[in-house]
Amino acid sequence: MLYFGTPVALLSTVNPDGSSNLSPNSSVWALGDRLVIGLGLGGQGLENLRRDGDCVVNLPSAAQWPQVESLARATGRSEVPPRKRAMGYRHVADKFALAGLQRLPGELVRAARVLDCPLQIEARLQGSLDEAGATARGFAIAELQVLRVHAHEDITHAGSHHIDTLRWQPLLYVFRHYCGTGTPRGANFRAETALPPQQATGAAA
């Protein structure tokens, strides 16, 4: 598997009874106001997204990896697919309780946010899923429209909506190991906030 190092997200989606499911995910990326996410067939997260496009992409910090891993062999599917059952997966109706995570209502979507995650992105399925392609591949690729972003105050620069990269420590999935990112190495020429001078190491002279 090409898990070369992508952020871990907890995807919150709406179950048929209106409660929220949580699916660990490591295949999501953002550009502008769009997110693209990859979801395996047979998961409750994909089924929910097909039926009700509302979701929240919650981003845990590196320190929260045990809570993510506590969800790793759980599925919201009441009938666990045989292949997953053989791998030790079991049905869990309330994954927030399983991981000891607190829920907050979405402001613009029906899916619940994870209060404990420093970044929470409310989003909605944009357009329809490529069902034929999904069946052939075994997973679907969905495009989501970002509706609202919530950030904990302790990862933002005081009084602004900019993220302080010295304090935001995303959880990365690197070849099935949970990793953090360490301190920032430098800044892009378009960065809207500066790093302390001692942070900018290794720059070309």
Ligand SMILES: Cc1cc2nc3c(=O)[nH]c(=O)nc-3n(C[C@H](O)[C@H](O)[C@H](O)COP(=O)(O)O)c2cc1C
């Ligand atoms: C760290 C981590 C990353 C994962 N990444 C993905 C992913 O990108 N896409 C996916 O479909 N499943 C991914 N999974 C597996 C799902 O979380 C798993 O199939 C889970 O049972 C889905 O829950 P659900 O059936 O309630 O949606 C990942 C699991 C873990 C622990």
